């Protein structure tokens with residue numbers, strides 16, 4: 572058996588103090604905490620945020636705090652395992668619930684973190700990204716990648732609520748997070764690219780074959796299209812195979828943001844999905860349906876618009892509670908970043 576590593580207490584006090592005075596730290600007392608054997612240490616807890624519970628507090632925020640005092644009126648889903656002050660759903664994924672009331676606009680800015688919006692409720696919401704006005708219907712995914720100008724508005728008659736997912740805390744951790752403010756954008760009076768240049772998968776504007784591929788050609792992914800695509804995929808998948816589609820850049824086929832990945836999954840009536848255990852952490856948002864997720868042995872029962880946090884390396888089972896209706900899940904994960912830095916893994920254990 573290997574000897575255990577020495578602790579800080581075993582070192583002479585004056586030795587440790589003199590090292591500290593030089594801003595120097597011995598590694599070995601912390602080595603196994605930093606590099607645990609076989610599986611990472613995970614503080615992130617399996618977690619469920621119930622929309623029905625949080626929604627009244629979000630609407631209350633609309634009464635308590637005018638937009639001028641909030642800029643972005645958001646309640647952040649903070650994983651208690653990581654500490655509420657850290658504002659992390661998982662170590663890489665920031666999740667907020669944002670409210671915009673009729674007639675309000677959230678001022679224009681751009682920033683180094685990348686963001687997406689996933690619409691939960693309301694009519695008349697919109698996000699303008701680099702002059703492209705994206706209508707926000709329930710279930711639509713809208714990207715505001717790093718460095719792109721974006722502002723939000725609500726021209727409807729009731730509240731509009733969406734889920735924000737950002738790589739904010741990753742970029743903040745790099746001490747590289749900042750924003751620049753700008754004037755509200757004039758929109759280009761065109762339908763967004765999902766209804767024009769990138770109307771159908773497999774088709775791109777002809778000139779793009781002879782030009783550098785744009786980094787973010789498509790910023791709105793309408794839910795009605797994704798839902799129909801899942802419905803058509805379902806019969807083509809054998810039982811036990813996930814009915815799941817990834818959101819990608821239509822020009823390159825790569826994930827649509829560099830750090831975070833997005834996918835939509837249909838759980839067929841009565842289906843129990845057992846994705847492989849993997850190195851990525853994720854957040855799962857329920858678009859439609861009711862069911863349970865078992866995450867590292869903890870069972871969390873969910874309904875429409877609820878949101879779950881899944882730690883890295885977790886064992887996961889998702890179950891659709893209905894034997895008649897499909898359930899739909901939206902997944903956010905940090906697999907794109909993990910793949911880029913060469914640490915993404917899937918484990919074929921039972």
Ligand SMILES: [Fe+2]
Nearest residue numbers: 680682686721
């Ligand atoms: Fe923003």
